Amino acid sequence: MSRLLFLFVVFSCFVFQYGSAQDQNVMMFGDTSRRGVPFSKDPHVVRFNNKYFMYFSIPPFEGNNDTTNGWAIGIAQSSNLTDWEKVGEILPDGDYEQKGLCAPGALVIDDEIHLFYQTYGNWKNDAICHAVSSDGIHFRRNPTNPVFRPTGDWNCGRAIDAEVIRFNDNYLLYFATRDTSMTIQMQGVAAAPLNTNFNREDWTQLTTEPILAPKYPWEGRCVEGASIIQRSDRLYMFYAGAYNNAPQQVGLAVSGDGVHWERLSNKPFLANGDPGTWNSCESGHPHIFEDKDGRTYLFFQGNDDFGKSWKISKKEVLWTETGPKLKD
Structure with a gap:
């Protein structure tokens, strides 16, 4: 291999592993550690101890049949929300996580980060778990894990895609579930009091029906991955519509109480990219993040090869009298 080609390969790996920022508006991150190609999904970002932490799903090692080799959670760190360096992983631990977590x-x-995540690979029995960290990297599990799965004849008992926010006098847990036929993915919500330890017994399901289910053609048979932000006395939900690569795109809904939601449009808020672009197959699984200066950014996953690889990027969101809009 020529020296020039070698340097090009090294540079390419660095770009996809750690992200690239030629200016403050460009981010592209993909963890190559498990499959040799960028593969990072389901981003969630927080600011903690004057640093940014991004948690994301990473797949099993390809071709490895080790029973501990399931889906896991990657951890990356940044000082500017654009350049990211992987700093750790959260691996399956215990019987309920044996097949993976994500x-x-x-x-x-x-002074702690509370992480909510789902078990993986158990179909109807997948549920929400909880763990706590004082450094953002090392987590201790909740002894009552799994802490939540839904009840009622409108769902199959499955809970995935956890999002927890503080709103008024409760913590609200948003989750995705499916109908009893395991065909339609939809959103539900539960609540815990402010003095909670997020244990299993603290959660109360708030409805006997979905709070948001597929409605428009672009949403297909799936509404999932809700991410919530409060602006004044209203909550805004950025959600994923349609299953992966259908294409999945990002929708937007608003609520005054966290339970009853109204879509702001019959079209996606963030669509998949044009043919030939990095996210032509989808722009999915959003996370809305508000920085300490009040600026907000929508993180999302995408790919152009129908799921053989996955990268994470972001777009800034501006706020107007009529609601949010993309800066670009």
Whole structure:
């Protein structure tokens, strides 16, 4: 291999592993450690101890039949929200996580990060778990894990894609579930009091029906991956419509109480890219992040090869009298 080609390969690997920022508006991140290609999904970002932490799903090692080799959660760190360096992983631990864990959602409370995530590979029995960290990298599990799965004849008992926010006098847990036929993916919500340890017994399901289900053609048979932000007295939900690569795109809904939601449009808020672009197959699984200066950024996953690889990027979101809009 020529020296020039070698340097090109090294540079390419660095770009996809750690992200690239030729200016402050460009981000592209992909963890290559497990499959040799960028593969990072389900981003969630928090600011903690004057640093940014991004939690994301990473796949099993390809071709490895080790029973501990399931889906896991990657951890990356940044000082500017654009250049990211991987700093750790959260691996399956315990019987309920034996087949894997993924789709993290993080919440900073005082001097700790609370991580909510799902088990993987158990179909109807997948559920939401909880863990806590004082450094953002090493986590201790909740002894009551799994802490939540839904009940009622409108769902199959499955819970994935956790998002927890503080709103008024409760913590609200948003989750995706499916109908009893395991065909339609939809959103539900539960609540815990402010003095909670997020244990299993603290959660109360708030509805006997989905709070958001597929409605428009672009949403297909799936509404999932809700990410919530509060602006004044209203909550805005950025959600994923349609299953992966259908294409999945990002929708937007608003609520005054966190339970009853109204879509702001019959079209995606963030669509998949044009043919030939990096996210032509989807722009999915959003996370809306508000920085300490009040600026907000929509993180999302995408690919152009129908799921053989996955990268994470972001776009800034501006706020107007009529609601949010993309800066670009």
